[in-house]
Amino acid sequence: MLAFTFRRLLALIPVFLAVSLIIFLILHLIPGDPVDNLIKIGASAGQRAEIEARYGLDRPLPVQYLVWLGNVLQGDLGTAIVGRRAVSAIVAQALPYSLMLGGCALLFSSILGIALGIVAALKRDRWPDQAIMGGVLIGSTMPGFWLGLMLILVFAVWLGWFPVSGARGWTSLVLPVLTVGLGGTALVARVTRIAMIEAGQRDFVLLLHAKGLPVWRIQLFHVLRHALIPVVTILALRIGWILGGSVTVEVVFARPGLGSTLIKALAQHDYPVVQACLLMLAVAVMLGTLLGDILQAVMDPRVRTALQ
């Protein structure tokens, strides 16, 4: 298992290099001199020279990339143009908020989504299934930020149950988690339902019935157990999507976090911060795929055998 994890980790290196290259190139693909994009307007010639030396901007592009990558791997993400703080400090400050939101949303959408998916699969083509699937369709078609705004309107403004924005205390987490989680719930419910139905049609289920096992036991310990393999894999893959969703939601709820930092930096053309945030989100997506692979191997002995 450890060897497998290590091998998957190695396989991610080229992906990381490719993604980091694209993110690095953002600075060079945008119109204008990279130096101008790294520095405030009206900076002195001395400051310009300092920036040039620091990023090696006078050297060829591949060397620049290596210098940048080396810095990134050492935790040096550059200096923010706006505010002139170390980008690593900005990211370190934002990251816990995003992780908290993402983690809670993931938990929420897994539990609710799997439960709804099971009910829909067991009551297939009857009214609970149709109600759940209808709700899921509507849930997955609402833009996340809009859902967030509507939740604010109803629960924060009209009912006054939760704070409108910010990140103070757990109550401020409820509405953002709901907003991010509902979209994920739709996906998880849909996948769980299909996986349950497919697993229920597998040959071995017939023999389980023939063995005289109670129906609930077959559904929970065998059919659901099987259905969870694709569900867990997709959930792990969707960690990126959940983070993507939290980008919009952080902005709506004015919560600190990677997403709101990214959007603010995009608006302010603060490219070192943009690069750092995108890199962090990309790394999270990659770790998600890794986690998905590992969980799949944990849950499915056939995958483990194929690995050996």
Place this chain on the structure above:
Amino acid sequence: MLLEVENLSVTIGQISPLEGVGFSLDRGEILGLVGESGSGKSLTALAVTGLLPLIDGRVTAGHVRFAGRDLAALPPCALRALRGKRIGLVTQNPMTAMDPVQRIGAQVDVMSRLHLGLSAAAARARTLELLTRLRIPEAAAVCDAYPHQLSGGMKQRIVIAMALAAEPELIVADEPTTALDVTVQAQIIQLLGEEVKRRGLGLLLITHDMGVVAQVCDRVAVLYAGRIAELGPVGGIFARPAHPYTRALIDCIPREGTAPGSLTGIPGAVPSVTTYPLGCRFHPRCPRARPICSATVPPLLNGHACHNPLEGADG
């Protein structure tokens, strides 16, 4: 009688793949149910084990009586209590028959824990004993393995072990060897026959292979397109088949001395359930068909349903 099937008709949606099928089976007896694919054999297995609802099937006429009780009259929970405990099923394809993510041991243990109320340790001891009886080498290691780590023949032995674990009175084996290598087939049939005889169980052995029937069965029922074509003791039917279809099936058995190419296949194919011909359903393929064969359904009399039975047969 352990098992009596009387005039059984089964419907799935709009189609009726089984019509008026009847046979019976006593303890210590092996009945072969023979037919080509599509003749309704597997459906009979599901009807006998009360599993028709799983494929949305329904008994529309007739009875399946197990130990004197009509299965159709039993509530689902009573039916479930019967399955595994008193009726064991061995399914067609051992490759897909077991839960692929559960260890072998647990899959067998559950039978004696659920139906005999044994503790985990006692159930495992029983499982090991059973696997050893079924000539599975290194039973303890096999218990810790997953299904995909075993060969097909090994898996089918495990499925047989599961069917036997709760000491049932009847075993229904639906083509237990079709998916296996030819070399393993004979061994598995032999093993199954021995265990059933030793324990004095009834075995309904469903197969398309008359060779298998000749090997272990006491009696045989030949199924064609959802109806019984011929029914009787193995010795008599092999010596003097009355139905031309039975005759053709017997001729299909490869024998020593015949070159593989000289096998007499049966021309044509089993009609699909939506295109059953009128009259005797075999008549389009039958070399002995007469005008009456396409007009009226031959009744099952004297062990065969044929208007123009082969000579030498009774009736």
Place this chain on the structure above:
Amino acid sequence: MNMAAALAPAATALRSPKGAIAGGWLLLVILGAILAPWLTPYGYDVQNLPGAFQPPNAQHWLGTDEFGRDLLTRLLYGARTSLSVSAVAIGISVTAGLILGAVAGYFGGRLDRAVTVVVDLTWSFPEILVALILVAIVGPGVTGTLAAIGVAYLAQFTRLARAQIMAIRAETYVEAARSLGASDAFILFRHLIPNTLSPVLVAAMLATGDAIILEATLGFFGLGAQPPIPSWGAMMSSGTAQLFRAPGIILFPGLCVAATVVAINLYGDALVRALDIRSRARTH
């Protein structure tokens, strides 16, 4: 395939009640977008500060926003931007993905592997992330949004087209065409690609729904079409500040987005059934 045959499934899809409601709403939105200048007496960017924050009334059916602009007017013009940007972006994406996937699937080899690697790479990243990277490079505005959505969905269509081509590549009529001396380009564009069109077009339709959400999201961040051009996303963005005072500014565009996307999904499902894509896929 002539025009009537091509349109037949689209009409069949309208026969189910869900399909009819969905198709009706889509038609309404599209007509509203096209006919906006004739449907409303107001201009989308004509401010009337004394008349700001009006509730729905006879003159302004949905009320007015913080600058006194008519909300219904802005919704209609917003539909123009949102629908056309999404549709054009998906159009670009489908065309590029179809060609890329078809060529990769048909020729195989190193080209196929290269395409697969890049597609898998993009595929594993959330669309919003890909879109944000593109906007960071191209810059905010309609062009940036087109590029962002186009690239974000490219992987999906390339994958689909490639799988479709691989499935039918070995069929007899392809072999027949090849033995008759047809060129690769001829086989690809005259035989293979037309045969993959219906599943790809249905996927494109469903993706247009997602693209509308993505467009609205970018607009909401202020990265989409720039003011004064109205778009559903931008309307909601400017409405955030007025959430407590005039929730309608956000409510109506959001409902439009949700209703349109639901309608696209329902109509898409009906279309799938009308085209019988699943059962056709089984026979292949």
